[in-house]
Amino acid sequence: MIFKAQCSCGAVRLEASGEPVVQCYCHCNSCRSYTGAPVSAPVLWPRASVRFTAGEDHVDRYARSGAETGGILTCQTCHGLVGIHLAGPDLFDIYAGLLSDFEFRPTVHLNYENAVLKVRDGLPKLKDMPEDWGGSGEILPE
Template sequence: MTTHKASCFCGAVEFTVTGAPVAMGYCHCESCRHWSAGPVNAFSLWQPDAVKVTKGADNIGTYNKTPVSFRKWCKTCGGHLYADHPPLNLTDVFAAMLPSLKFEPAVHVNYQETVLRIKDGLPKMKDFPAEMGGSGEALPE
């Protein structure tokens, strides 16, 4: 199995992900945009047991604006790490955290909230795919 290593901005927190992501894509929701300080957030979703903190677990802060996302960051540098999504039983490791992962996005989610239109031929979901509890409605590119 493939293992990818990640760390926060200062290196106080390190973690690994093992195996393959469940899904990869882009999120356009307001929460992800604000959290990432960018117009879109590239995500990779993993089974929670694939994510292992290997250094600095006591230095991880958590914030949850909603019960859907528990966002994790380093208490020393403020660097973002990952987000747990308990209702989905998935962990979102921001794609930029995994330089050795070949990022292969398959979908855009929450495209109804986009501030940056992207024409890349990938499906643009209004919210989430139906299998993830969303409407399953696709929007035009």
């Protein structure tokens, strides 16, 4: 299965192949600042499963840490978010709203310790990130 995504103006396009690693909600301060929303809906694939099909030369990358890998990718034309490369676990995050013909089925909340909008949906609420991504793996009460 191949899923397509693009920035707001369509200058930058990408494809993600196969099944995502996880579909989730994220409550971290970074996601909130990137999107302007109280909670985001990331869909994460292994970085190797995501490729640009157009406009890669129109992509700006920003990493708060100044790291050479990873970071937020935006379109130079419309400044729309394209995705986020999480260098540590080598995952590529495409927000669900950017994916066409994709049925978003979240299974977990990440970084719930930073939640500004509490959600009661029965899904597990991780304090930060899963242990294998460098987080505590601790589950918070709903």
